[in-house]
């Protein structure tokens with residue numbers, strides 16, 4: 001990674017492009033207070049997955065697809081700004097089954113009743129693509145989350161807040177969902193949707209230093 005880092009520094013980046021519509025990811029990138037401007041460019045990347053893929057493969061491939069779709073958009077715009085495009089994808093995995101976002105409130109209740117009283121795994125993939133030379137780095141992080149035992153009534157009250165509806169696994173650890181999580185092992189920001197410690201390590205070789 002160090003070798004291509006040197007090369008890229010001569011092709012100085014002008015901006016970061018975050019290929020995401022997730023307000024959480026936008027806030028997390030902003031929290032790094034990077035010296036480069038950040039452009040938001042979300043796309044409709046194909047999020048279909050193959051049943052044979054491992055959770056790590058799922059999040060890495062989807063993160064790369066999201067970043068690649070945004071990078072292709074930059075090319076179509078004929079943008080000549082050297083940009084680093086970042087894509088991410090988060091899934092919740094229970095007993096080998098990938099749980100995405102709920103389709104409705106009943107689905108969210110059913111998902112949370114499965115998750116309560118035990119642990120599950122959260123995977124987030126992160127992809128960085130240089131818009132001009134196509135250098136691509138993709139990695140993932142894994143966090144184990146233990147949820148408290150919850151009654152159906154409590155789960156229904158939580159789902160009625162609306163918080164679970166746009167989130168993988170039907171909860172948001174950063175919001176009211178904090179009250180139903182017992183503990184975690186691994187990166188907290190990985191659960192929220194963007195592992196900042198990993199992202200910082202991935203940015204370095206592209207010549208983007210965090211503070």
Ligand SMILES: Cc1cn([C@H]2C[C@H](O)[C@@H](COP(=O)(O)OP(=O)(O)OP(=O)(O)O)O2)c(=O)[nH]c1=O
Nearest residue numbers: 020021022089090167168171172173191192193
């Ligand atoms: C488990 C969990 C997930 N989430 C969110 C993070 C992601 O936004 C979402 C998982 O869906 P993703 O498909 O990873 O992302 P997205 O559709 O929200 O945004 P985009 O594809 O445009 O980048 O779930 C939380 O905010 N908190 C949590 O505790």
